Amino acid sequence: MPRRAVITGWGRCVPPVTLSNADLEHLMDTDDEWIVQRTGIRNRRLSHVEATDLAELAARRALACAGMEASDLDLIVVATCTPELLCPSTAAMVQDRIGAIGSAAFDLNAACSGFVYGTSVVAGLIQAGFAHKVLLIGAEKLHYAMDYRDRSTSILFGDGAGAAVFEPSEDGAGVLAVDLGADGGKGSTMVIRSMGSQGEPGPTNDPETFRLHFEGQAVFKIAVQNISASARRVLELAGLTADDVDLVVPHQANARIIESATRRLGIEEDRVFMNIAELGNTAAASIPMAISDALDAGRVQPGDTIVLTAFGGGVTWGSIALKWGDRTQPVGVHEGELPDTDMTVFDLLRENLDFYAPLHADEPPIT
Numbered sequence: 310m311p312r313r314a315v316i317t318g319w320g321r322c323v324p325p326v327t328l329s330n331a332d333l334e335h336l337m338d339t340d341d342e343w344i345v346q347r348t349g350i351r352n353r354r355l356s357h358v359e360a361t362d363l364a365e366l367a368a369r370r371a372l373a374c375a376g377m378e379a380s381d382l383d384l385i386v387v388a389t390c391t392p393e394l395l396c397p398s399t400a401a402m403v404q405d406r407i408g409a410i411g412s413a414a415f416d417l418n419a420a421c422s423g424f425v426y427g428t429s430v431v432a433g434l435i436q437a438g439f440a441h442k443v444l445l446i447g448a449e450k451l452h453y454a455m456d457y458r459d460r461s462t463s464i465l466f467g468d469g470a471g472a473a474v475f476e477p478s479e480d481g482a483g484v485l486a487v488d489l490g491a492d493g494g495k496g497s498t499m500v501i502r503s504m505g506s507q508g509e510p511g512p513t514n515d516p517e518t519f520r521l522h523f524e525g526q527a528v529f530k531i532a533v534q535n536i537s538a539s540a541r542r543v544l545e546l547a548g549l550t551a552d553d554v555d556l557v558v559p560h561q562a563n564a565r566i567i568e569s570a571t572r573r574l575g576i577e578e579d580r581v582f583m584n585i586a587e588l589g590n591t592a593a594a595s596i597p598m599a600i601s602d603a604l605d606a607g608r609v610q611p612g613d614t615i616v617l618t619a620f621g622g623g624v625t626w627g628s629i630a631l632k633w634g635d636r637t638q639p640v641g642v643h644e645g646e647l648p649d650t651d652m653t654v655f656d657l658l659r660e661n662l663d664f665y666a667p668l669h670a671d672e673p674p675i676t
């Protein structure tokens with residue numbers, strides 16, 4: 310059997326502070342019913358710590374799950390479009406914190422497609438024999454780029470991190486095929502201009518420049534078309550059909566996007582994993598968090614054929630076809646938690662709301 314990269318550890322880090330649709334009703338002209346119908350989202354989590362802290366905890370949990378020591382790793386890759394700092398990379402900071410002495414480390418930015426792009430890199434290196442034990446993390450602190458009075462963007466996104474440990478396997482399991490694509494010509498449909506989310510948005514930044522811009526309907530169409538076409542291509546490359554798929558774990562962008570794309574593929578909803586209702590869209594973190602949740606929910610069985618599929622800023626898209634290995638239970642559990650906070654969601658958003666207030670000077674104040 311050829312050497313392939315198989316996932317042997319998985320973990321996630323979900324920050325404790327929840328932003329519900331009812332909370333959003335206090336900040337903008339929206340309502341729970343509209344958000345649930347158009348997106349499937351009910352809650353999202355906002356982080357009181359940096360994306361690196363989320364990444365570190367997800368990493369420790371994935372390593373415990375794999376029964377692996379950090380010192381055994383030879384590579385750490387972090388997929389993120391909201392790094393705490395541009396340099397050093399989040400991966401390098403995680404490497405230091407977890408004590409992965411001697412491992413290589415770098416960040417990768419393909420926005421919401423980051424985990425799929427990352428999986429292709431990691432799988433390629435493992436297949437070639439250039440890497441053996443690799444940690445791939447998706448981590449985002451997106452709420453800095455959200456203007457919580459802009460109802461067309463900020464209802465969608467949340468913070469979080471997910472991680473996966475990859476190891477070589479020669480028993481038929483692992484990554485079977487990869488399809489990646491991009492269309493830089495449509496890049497202006499989703500833009501985050503600023504870099505580095507450490508600290509709070511400050512007076513040196515212009516809120517109009519800082520906040521996320523996107524063209525919702527254009528992105529919706531790009532997403533549905535490219536996710537379904539990419540997933541179809543990856544199945545073809547793997548010599549599989551939609552009937553062979555046990556579970557699709559898609560980027561959690563919008564429940565309607567996922568439903569439309571998987572309907573086009575002919576895959577009914579009981580073979581599609583969604584956790585968007587509670588976590589929202591967490592960009593590069595969404596697929597690894599969903600993998601972890603799917604395992605916890607007993608939705609993955611040994612030897613299952615799984616398709617990961619995503620689209621995101623760039624614009625980018627990609628899909629992975631993989632065969633799950635023989636273990637669906639963790640070897641061990643990491644008991645650590647994020648530092649406690651007694652902040653309410655409105656405490657946490659105070660600086661954010663003040664920062665974007667100049668863009669809403671002629672609107673009624675928030676009650």
Ligand code: UT7
Pocket residue numbers: 338339340343344347348421460461462464465499523524525526528529562563590592620621622
């Ligand atoms: O990871 C990739 C990141 N990007 C995305 O995932 C974005 C993809 N796009 C989407 O998910 C959807 O386009 C949105 C959820 C952003 C918007 O849904 P939509 O069904 O495309 O709504 P729309 O933009 O066509 O707006 C329909 C109406 C408009 O009112 P009028 O012009 O018909 O009077 C909007 O002003 O809904 C209004 N609207 C809202 N109403 C209540 C827009 N946002 C809201 C809101 N609450 N939050």
